[in-house]
Amino acid sequence: MIAVVGSGGWGTALAFHCAQKGYPVKIWAHESEVVTEINRQHTNATFLPGITLPESIQASGSLEEVLSGCRYVITAVPSQWLRSVAKKMAPLITRNHLIISASKGLEVQSLKTLATVLEEELPMVEPGAVIALSGPNHAEEVARRIPSTTVVATPILKFAEEVQDLLISPLLRVYTNPDRLGVQLGGALKNIIALAAGISDGLGFGDNTKAALITRGLAEMARLGAAMGAQTPTFSGLSGMGDLFVTASSKHSRNAWAGRELGKGRSLAEILSSTKMVVEGVTTTQAAYRLAREKQVEIPITNITYQVLFEGVPPLEGVSRLMERVRTHEMEEVVAATYTWQ
Numbered sequence: 001m002i003a004v005v006g007s008g009g010w011g012t013a014l015a016f017h018c019a020q021k022g023y024p025v026k027i028w029a030h031e032s033e034v035v036t037e038i039n040r041q042h043t044n045a046t047f048l049p050g051i052t053l054p055e056s057i058q059a060s061g062s063l064e065e066v067l068s069g070c071r072y073v074i075t076a077v078p079s080q081w082l083r084s085v086a087k088k089m090a091p092l093i094t095r096n097h098l099i100i101s102a103s104k105g106l107e108v109q110s111l112k113t114l115a116t117v118l119e120e121e122l123p124m125v126e127p128g129a130v131i132a133l134s135g136p137n138h139a140e141e142v143a144r145r146i147p148s149t150t151v152v153a154t155p156i157l158k159f160a161e162e163v164q165d166l167l168i169s170p171l172l173r174v175y176t177n178p179d180r181l182g183v184q185l186g187g188a189l190k191n192i193i194a195l196a197a198g199i200s201d202g203l204g205f206g207d208n209t210k211a212a213l214i215t216r217g218l219a220e221m222a223r224l225g226a227a228m229g230a231q232t233p234t235f236s237g238l239s240g241m242g243d244l245f246v247t248a249s250s251k252h253s254r255n256a257w258a259g260r261e262l263g264k265g266r267s268l269a270e271i272l273s274s275t276k277m278v279v280e281g282v283t284t285t286q287a288a289y290r291l292a293r294e295k296q297v298e299i300p301i302t303n304i305t306y307q308v309l310f311e312g313v314p315p316l317e318g319v320s321r322l323m324e325r326v327r328t329h330e331m332e333e334v335v336a337a338t339y340t341w342q
């Protein structure tokens with residue numbers, strides 16, 4: 001039995017995937033109308049339109065009902081609500097549970113990663129039993145059974161392999177990675193760069209601009225990640241570059257969409273109130289902006305995105321500020337290895 005906590009697009013797609021693998025699946029929904037729709041119509045039109053779900057998926061608004069009798073709990077609740085939901089899960093969780101954290105973001109108040117939030121609220125689980133799941137995975141495509149890859153991350157190999165075995169299928173190739181922090185930061189920080197890429201598209205700029213944002217964006221994601229203790233190579237992997245590429249370039253991305261709308265001149269408040277879906281990059285921008293100041297790391301694209309989102313800087317002015325920054329070298333490592341010898 002697998003429990004999925006959160007029935008937005010991603011929780012629903014993961015429930016679909018697990019049910020296709022033949023597991024009994026229960027899913028918790030925040031909205032009672034979503035519970036009724038999944039149980040009666042086998043659809044979730046608000047958060048995953050166009051998909052018919054296997055009838056074996058049972059939805060409930062009761063965490064007691066959903067969590068009883070399962071070893072695996074997949075959490076897919078938006079980042080800023082995760083702690084409050086985890087607090088309600090706590091009395092129902094034991095040392096035997098494995099928690100698979102599928103959300104992407106940072107808790108803006110504490111600046112903590114979501115696996116840390118879960119560990120704090122669910123201290124009864126074994127060390128390493130909160131496993132991050134992250135990768136280039138639009139829910140719409142996983143639920144359409146389009147071949148995809150993802151990463152499960154925990155330093156405890158036996159848990160990583162157990163969850164890899166649980167989720168792997170001919171349509172979802174699952175890799176393991178011990179760098180849980182790096183995998184989570186890739187999944188969180190790429191949303192900021194996807195917002196910036198969307199802004200660029202909304203302003204009518206082209207492929208050159210987007211390639212620049214993706215490449216320099218990855219550099220600053222890795223820089224902040226390294227300062228926080230993540231492994232730099234993780235950012236070149238599926239949960240880093242892979243997810244950044246898919247989010248910045250996909251028609252499915254809510255972050256890229258929100259960026260495009262900003263670039264076209266709509267206000268952030270207007271954009272966010274026009275959707276029930278979560279645009280995680282907005283709060284992640286706030287968190288990353290503060291983290292980088294604390295760690296004294298340069299993250300220019302994130303800083304400008306912050307200014308556009310929260311300080312009223314017009315998107316076009318934001319692009320000028322990026323282009324007119326003080327000139328610099330592309331790669332400090334290469335510079336250290338070469339220019340110093342001349």
Ligand SMILES: NC(=O)C1=CN([C@@H]2O[C@H](COP(=O)(O)OP(=O)(O)OC[C@H]3O[C@@H](n4cnc5c(N)ncnc54)[C@H](O)[C@@H]3O)[C@@H](O)[C@H]2O)C=CC1
Nearest residue numbers: 007008009010011030047076078081103104138139277278
């Ligand atoms: N949609 C996708 O393709 C993917 C999403 N993710 C991540 O999964 C997480 C969940 O996102 P989605 O499933 O896309 O959600 P969504 O954007 O489809 O739906 C929003 C979700 O927020 C829930 N919600 C609203 N108010 C709430 C509250 N007060 N307490 C608890 N939940 C509340 C709604 O019930 C709904 O499930 C996010 O962190 C997202 O970044 C990760 C991979 C893929």
Ligand SMILES: O=C(CO)COP(=O)(O)O
Nearest residue numbers: 135136137138253254255
């Ligand atoms: O994380 C995702 C794809 O891997 C989903 O991105 P969006 O939240 O921008 O839709």
